Amino acid sequence: MSDHPALLASQLEDGKVRCELCAHRCLIRPGQKGLCRVRENRGGELFSLSYGRLIASHVDPIEKKPLYHFKPGSLSFSIASPGCNFRCQWCQNADISQISSTNEPGRPRFVAPERVVEAALASKSQSISYTYTEPTLSVEYNLSVSQMARDAGLKNVYVTNGYMTPEMLELSIPTLDAANVDIKAFDEAVHRRYTGAHLQPVLDSCMALLKAGVWLEVTTLMIPGINDDETQLQGVAEFIATELSLDVPWHVSRYFPQPQFRQIPATPPERIFYAMDVGRKAGLRYVYGGNLLTSTDTDCPNCGERVVRRIGYADAIVNLKESACPKCGFRIAGVW
Ligand code: SF4
Numbered sequence: 097m098s099d100h101p102a103l104l105a106s107q108l109e110d111g112k113v114r115c116e117l118c119a120h121r122c123l124i125r126p127g128q129k130g131l132c133r134v135r136e137n138r139g140g141e142l143f144s145l146s147y148g149r150l151i152a153s154h155v156d157p158i159e160k161k162p163l164y165h166f167k168p169g170s171l172s173f174s175i176a177s178p179g180c181n182f183r184c185q186w187c188q189n190a191d192i193s194q195i196s197s198t199n200e201p202g203r204p205r206f207v208a209p210e211r212v213v214e215a216a217l218a219s220k221s222q223s224i225s226y227t228y229t230e231p232t233l234s235v236e237y238n239l240s241v242s243q244m245a246r247d248a249g250l251k252n253v254y255v256t257n258g259y260m261t262p263e264m265l266e267l268s269i270p271t272l273d274a275a276n277v278d279i280k281a282f283d284e285a286v287h288r289r290y291t292g293a294h295l296q297p298v299l300d301s302c303m304a305l306l307k308a309g310v311w312l313e314v315t316t317l318m319i320p321g322i323n324d325d326e327t328q329l330q331g332v333a334e335f336i337a338t339e340l341s342l343d344v345p346w347h348v349s350r351y352f353p354q355p356q357f358r359q360i361p362a363t364p365p366e367r368i369f370y371a372m373d374v375g376r377k378a379g380l381r382y383v384y385g386g387n388l389l390t391s392t393d394t395d396c397p398n399c400g401e402r403v404v405r406r407i408g409y410a411d412a413i414v415n416l417k418e419s420a421c422p423k424c425g426f427r428i429a430g431v432w
Pocket residue numbers: 115116117118119120121122129130131132133134135181233
């Protein structure tokens with residue numbers, strides 16, 4: 097399979113191309129690649145270098161995305177192609193995200209979209225997750241897979257940094273059922289310094305996804321001394337509470353040092369508990385600590401009844417009565 101013509105590209109003078117997939121909106125000269133290194137200008141036409149070049153595929157519990165209010169206890173067939181448009185120094189998947197599909201020795205193999213759907217069905221997954229790297233960069237392939245997945249009765253899930261343009265959102269939303277968006281910092285200077293990207297487009301994507309009816313959960317990986325100060329934590333919590341919804345779950349996760357980023361020690365669990373408290377004080381109904389050994393269960397925010405009990409990541413007992421708490425009748429937000 098040759099590389100695939102890219103969508104969301106405008107042809108300009110002198111063979112230059114403007115990529116309109118993500119908010120970087122790279123201006124790419126002939127023979128050059130965009131910042132993500134997986135979209136290339138060939139003779140005035142933009143190509144996706146990652147179309148179907150799967151670098152990872154795995155069957156995961158949906159909770160691992162993390163999505164806690166979307167088909168709890170189900171499996172999600174998870175795929176990844178190379179590439180990312182952020183440069184987070186602590187990335188836990190840098191070995192597959194910070195490469196292009198052409199510079200990797202033994203270039204990732206091509207997998208036809210229908211094979212992904214067949215594998216998802218065979219694994220008894222209820223959804224396909226586009227994850228591990230930055231999935232939006234492979235929008236052309238994702239659209240092929242997601243449409244087939246829909247036809248086969250599967251859901252589609254993006255686990256993304258949210259750095260999408262409105263054009264990209266418009267293209268993707270019709271076949272998208274759920275998304276987990278990472279808000280990596282709530283200070284423009286911090287976000288820019290550590291990811292190489294602006295904060296506002298991420299927030300705009302969250303609002304657009306929610307408005308379009310895509311089930312949304314938000315994650316913040318807490319890096320001590322970078323994004324875990326009170327101001328930033330309150331910023332994320334209040335953004336969710338006021339611009340999104342009190343029903344949008346917020347996952348605050350522990351960070352652990354990576355081989356390429358050892359200078360900051362792991363997030364102390366107490367700091368996660370503090371962030372969870374900040375979220376609850378902002379009125380958020382569903383706040384979860386990630387990468388902790390404590391409970392991941394969901395309790396009714398009205399009466400405290402346990403409405404989803406999780407056994408590790410592998411199983412969930414859903415104790416809901418028509419999407420509501422069986423004890424007090426409070427509606428628990430989610431896709432059950
Ligand atoms: S996806 Fe983003 S980073 Fe990649 S070429 Fe397009 S605008 Fe640039």
